[in-house]
Amino acid sequence: MPNSDQDENKICRKECLRCAHCCQPYFSLYVSDQDEEQWRLEGRREILERLLWERKNIVWQDDRPVNLSTGEVERRCHWVQKNPDGTTACSIHNHKPKICSDYSPGSSELCLQYRRVREYIIGIDLHGTLLAPGEKFDEELVAPIARELDRLKGKALLWLCTGNDLSFVDLKVPAPVREMMDGYVLETGCSVSRDKRTEQVLSNAEEIRTIKGLEIFLRKMNFPELNYFARRLTTISMFTDQPRQFYYKVKLIVDKTEYRDRVAVTYSSVAVDLLPGGYDKFRGLSAVGDGRKTIGIADSANDLNLLLRSDYAFSPANFARELEPALLREGRKIAELSHLDSLEQNTLAVSCQSETRGALEILRFLAKHL
Numbered sequence: 001m002p003n004s005d006q007d008e009n010k011i012c013r014k015e016c017l018r019c020a021h022c023c024q025p026y027f028s029l030y031v032s033d034q035d036e037e038q039w040r041l042e043g044r045r046e047i048l049e050r051l052l053w054e055r056k057n058i059v060w061q062d063d064r065p066v067n068l069s070t071g072e073v074e075r076r077c078h079w080v081q082k083n084p085d086g087t088t089a090c091s092i093h094n095h096k097p098k099i100c101s102d103y104s105p106g107s108s109e110l111c112l113q114y115r116r117v118r119e120y121i122i123g124i125d126l127h128g129t130l131l132a133p134g135e136k137f138d139e140e141l142v143a144p145i146a147r148e149l150d151r152l153k154g155k156a157l158l159w160l161c162t163g164n165d166l167s168f169v170d171l172k173v174p175a176p177v178r179e180m181m182d183g184y185v186l187e188t189g190c191s192v193s194r195d196k197r198t199e200q201v202l203s204n205a206e207e208i209r210t211i212k213g214l215e216i217f218l219r220k221m222n223f224p225e226l227n228y229f230a231r232r233l234t235t236i237s238m239f240t241d242q243p244r245q246f247y248y249k250v251k252l253i254v255d256k257t258e259y260r261d262r263v264a265v266t267y268s269s270v271a272v273d274l275l276p277g278g279y280d281k282f283r284g285l286s287a288v289g290d291g292r293k294t295i296g297i298a299d300s301a302n303d304l305n306l307l308l309r310s311d312y313a314f315s316p317a318n319f320a321r322e323l324e325p326a327l328l329r330e331g332r333k334i335a336e337l338s339h340l341d342s343l344e345q346n347t348l349a350v351s352c353q354s355e356t357r358g359a360l361e362i363l364r365f366l367a368k369h370l
């Protein structure tokens with residue numbers, strides 16, 4: 001929110017363009033009871049009167065606030081004041097609502113600088129990357145990981161990328177880490193969650209029907225290798241102790257069915273995944289990245305495109321080495337992260353530590369060099 005010339009807030013003075021782009025028209029919408037109480041105590045009658053007036057005279061029509069007396073759409077907060085040099089200031093700066101005082105330039109899409117500040121999107125895989133075997137998140141690593149994500153927040157959008165669904169993320173990823181995320185790519189890129197509460201399915205009804213048909217077919221086969229069968233909105237996973245070996249068996253079977261041209265069979269460190277053809281975590285990340293540069297942090301076969309097609313790619317030490325030929329064929333170098341002192345394109349940088357500790361080393365590197 002734009003600040004007056006007397007503003008003491010160093011962060012805003014350094015970064016805020018004073019453009020008022022973030023000063024939304026419906027002032028009363030973001031006023032809290034505490035703000036109102038404070039204005040009463042301070043005798044700020046003009047603010048309280050404006051608040052009352054807005055509540056009576058501005059209504060929502062087609063998602064826009066309309067002034068009932070003029071019939072016009074309100075475009076900016078009533079308290080925005082134009083300066084002679086073309087910049088703006090808040091005319092109630094010392095008494096503005098708490099939500100305005102707390103706002104940091106670049107911290108959300110309300111701010112014009114949002115895109116400039118966050119020109120990257122980072123996709124972080126779960127199984128084998130943030131999660132250690134047994135789907136564990138080492139408690140002593142929660143705070144350090146959250147700290148590095150917090151350091152990166154001003155530079156990049158942060159998205160978890162997993163083959164699982166929303167309920168799994170809520171169950172397995174500690175709250176301090178989830179809170180740092182801007183959203184989740186779920187079900188190997190077939191759905192996304194922008195609000196971390198609901199899933200938006202990207203695949204269409206026909207693709208979902210195909211996966212359901214395949215599920216019925218595979219369930220009948222009673223594979224002895226299967227630990228359990230997971231079914232989500234649009235994908236299925238067959239959990240097993242030996243995903244790589246089981247993958248070859250399942251792929252061979254699927255390739256002999258009517259489904260072979262319409263589904264993708266892949267595997268992670270814990271399961272064989274089956275999903276509509278053409279989807280993957282990179283595609284999901286690109287769908288929400290809005291043209292930003294992409295950074296993939298991942299380890300498994302079902303992450304191949306995330307490692308291959310992202311602008312920058314990183315893996316923990318447990319990276320699935322069987323992916324090396326595909327990466328080298330596409331011109332990717334494989335380098336040890338500890339040998340790099342800047343981000344390198346066309347390179348997969350591999351940490352010397354595995355899983356969560358490897359992810360932590362990668363996040364530290366990114367926070368330092370992005």
Ligand code: SF4
Binds near residue numbers: 002023
């Ligand atoms: S009260 Fe001030 S800072 Fe808040 S939206 Fe209005 S003009 Fe902007």
Ligand code: SF4
Binds near residue numbers: 021112
């Ligand atoms: S949109 Fe951003 S730069 Fe413009 S006034 Fe608001 S915080 Fe400052």
